[in-house]
Amino acid sequence: MTLPPLRLAWTVWGLGALLYLFAFYQRVAPAVMTDQLMADFAIGGAALGNLSAFYFYAYVAMQIPTGVLADRWGPRRVLAAGAGVAALGSLLFAFAPSFGWAGFGRLLVGASVAVAFVSTLKLASHWFPPQKYALASGMALFFGVAGGVMAGVPLRLLVEEFGWRMVMGSAGLFAALLCVAIWLLVRDDPAERGYASHHPLDKKSHAHAPILRGIAEVFAYRNIWLLMLAPIGFSGAVLTFGGLWGVPWLRQVHGLDPKAAAAVTSTLLAAWALGGPLLGSWSEKLGRRKPLYLICGALATAGWAAVIFLPLPLWLTIPLLVVIGFASGNIIIGFAWARESLPLRLMGTASGVVNMGPLLGGVLLQPGVGWLLDRGWNGALDGGVRIYAAAAWQTGFSLMFATVLVALLLVPFIRETHCRQAG
Numbered sequence: 001m002t003l004p005p006l007r008l009a010w011t012v013w014g015l016g017a018l019l020y021l022f023a024f025y026q027r028v029a030p031a032v033m034t035d036q037l038m039a040d041f042a043i044g045g046a047a048l049g050n051l052s053a054f055y056f057y058a059y060v061a062m063q064i065p066t067g068v069l070a071d072r073w074g075p076r077r078v079l080a081a082g083a084g085v086a087a088l089g090s091l092l093f094a095f096a097p098s099f100g101w102a103g104f105g106r107l108l109v110g111a112s113v114a115v116a117f118v119s120t121l122k123l124a125s126h127w128f129p130p131q132k133y134a135l136a137s138g139m140a141l142f143f144g145v146a147g148g149v150m151a152g153v154p155l156r157l158l159v160e161e162f163g164w165r166m167v168m169g170s171a172g173l174f175a176a177l178l179c180v181a182i183w184l185l186v187r188d189d190p191a192e193r194g195y196a197s198h199h200p201l202d203k204k205s206h207a208h209a210p211i212l213r214g215i216a217e218v219f220a221y222r223n224i225w226l227l228m229l230a231p232i233g234f235s236g237a238v239l240t241f242g243g244l245w246g247v248p249w250l251r252q253v254h255g256l257d258p259k260a261a262a263a264v265t266s267t268l269l270a271a272w273a274l275g276g277p278l279l280g281s282w283s284e285k286l287g288r289r290k291p292l293y294l295i296c297g298a299l300a301t302a303g304w305a306a307v308i309f310l311p312l313p314l315w316l317t318i319p320l321l322v323v324i325g326f327a328s329g330n331i332i333i334g335f336a337w338a339r340e341s342l343p344l345r346l347m348g349t350a351s352g353v354v355n356m357g358p359l360l361g362g363v364l365l366q367p368g369v370g371w372l373l374d375r376g377w378n379g380a381l382d383g384g385v386r387i388y389a390a391a392a393w394q395t396g397f398s399l400m401f402a403t404v405l406v407a408l409l410l411v412p413f414i415r416e417t418h419c420r421q422a423g
Contacts, residue, residue, distance in 0.1 A: 004195040009127040013136060015182050016079050016120035017143040022086065022175055023113030025147035025155075027055060027362070028243035028269070032156040032262045033164045039384045041099040045377070049370025052244050054103045056362035058110035063356040064215060066115045068349055074188035075119035082119075083179035085112035090172030094165045114359075117144070118351045121335065125347060126189045129198050130421070131284065133339065138277025138332045145273030148242065152266030156259055218350050223341035226414045228357040231331045233407025234300055236361010237400040238328045241321075242269045244366050245373075245396070253390050254314050264318055268325040275329020280336060283419070289337040290416045296330035297408045299323060304404050308397045331358060340417040365400055372396040 030037060030052040038048055069078050089108025096102035117140060124136035158167045189197050218224055241249075242265045250261035275296075283292050303324035307317055338354045339347055376392030388396075 002195060003129075003198065004127060004190040004193065008193070008195075009190075012127055012186050013120060013123050014143075015178070015186050016075060016116060016123050017140050018178055019079055019083050019086070019113060019175075019182070020116035020120055020140055020144045021147035021150075022083075022171070022178065023116045023147070024144035025151045025171065026086075026090065026109050026113060027151075027239065028148045028265075029151040029155060029168070031242065031244050031247045031265060032152060032258065033159060034244070034248050035258075035383070035385050036159065036164050037102075038386070041102065042384070043099060044386055045370035045373040045388070046367060047099070047370075049244065049367035051099065051103055051106060053363055053366045054106035055110035056359050056366065058107045059114040059359045060356050060363055062111050062114035063118070063352040063359070064349065066118045066352045068215075068352070069115070070119045070122045070352070071347075071349060075122045076182065076186045076188050078115045079119045079186060080179050080183040082112045082115035083175050083182055087172045087175035087179060088112075090175055091169055094167075094169035094172060117355055121351050122347070123186070123188070125339075125344070126197055133336060135277055135281055135284075137335045138280035138329075141276035141329065141332050142273045145269045145276070148269040149266045149273070152262040152269070153259055156262045215349060215353075218342065218346050218353055221342045221350075222413075223415050223417075224338055224350055224353055226410055227334045227338045227341075228354050228360075230297070230407045230410050230414075231334060231354075231357035232361040232364065233404040234297060234328045234361075235331050235358030236365045237300075237304060237404050238268065238272055238325060239358065239362045240365040240369055240400055241265065241397075242272075242325075243362065245369050248388075249393050249397075252387055253393055254317070256314075264321065267318065268321045271322045271325030272329050275326035276332035277329075278326075279329050280332040283333045283336070287419050288416060289333050289340075289419065290411070290414060293330045293333045293337070293414075294408075294411045296327035297404075297411050299327040300330075301401075301404050301408045303327065304397075304401050308394060308401050336419075337414070337417060340419065340421050341415070342422050344421065361403065365403060368399050369396040372399060 034048060037051065043051065066078065086109055089105050089112060092108060093102055093105025096105055120140050121137060124133055128136050155167065187193055191197050246265040247258065247261040250256045250264055251258065279292055279296060283289050286292065303320050306312060307320055335351065335354060338350050342350055373388050373392050373396045376395050377386055377388055380387040
């Protein structure tokens, strides 16, 4: 049999990547709606952080089950079900009458779109040759962050024109259409379309071990849990700043209007999207994973230290955020690194475990920063929205910096694979 044409491979992969784009859109959308959400539900910083983080709570909880399901049921079924539930959760959030219902809607969205990244990686392992896996992983992040950029200035303009509820309801309809498209067009393996598969496993390797034994086996590899922990800092800081607290910080500390603040955070996310595929590709050419991961981690750590603790002017802060975003794309190297660190039969479960890291960063940092902001709040309000002093913002963001620093210190302990697959 012949191998699948690249156009077909990218189409199948692309539908999974579109769900990841939607996932990222939902992940960072609250950043440009902070005022509306705080006013509509009469909440402060800690509660807003929790409302946004409901997405992350469910997303993280679903990562290991998602990896197991992708291995056992196949990405087509998992992606289609995820898109369908995401549509329901989006509509519930959009028209929630209270904070509780809004939180439940965010919980449903987070749980459902949690399948997107791991299932897309699973498709990539079957539809693309191994040497394109890092590129496909990076392009998946690119798609995702493109969704994050759409949730910046474009979403802010739509919210101002139509209101946040109508815009988020429309997103639910998009997810419903995507569910149908995935079911009709996606296939788990090229063999289902009459082509040869790129996946090297033979039929015997598809026999499934007990779920708990497979999870335990994955965690027995030191690289896997270290590559899960490191992105808590590198990715978590980007998601916390770009996905929630960056816009209000830029407005309250630097005096930007909402659209300009959203544009700055979108720039950070765009640099992150660019960094992912480029760094993944460069590590392939270098033939090593650790050097680029470590250097970029050091750049991100130094950049956050400068942005948070130095009195920088805005014209210098913005390019620093670009550098931070690009360097934080090192997490894509981590997915290829993790894949090479254990046998391919454990890839789905391992991808789910490693993908917990970036989202654990959101779980810990978004409400954590909000809690510290509320601790430093002096009682100032503007239209029902809390106004925080610069010192309170610095204290809140210091939690981000501490987490990034710990992540950097973990990297030297990860074993180099030299871009070769473990047996």
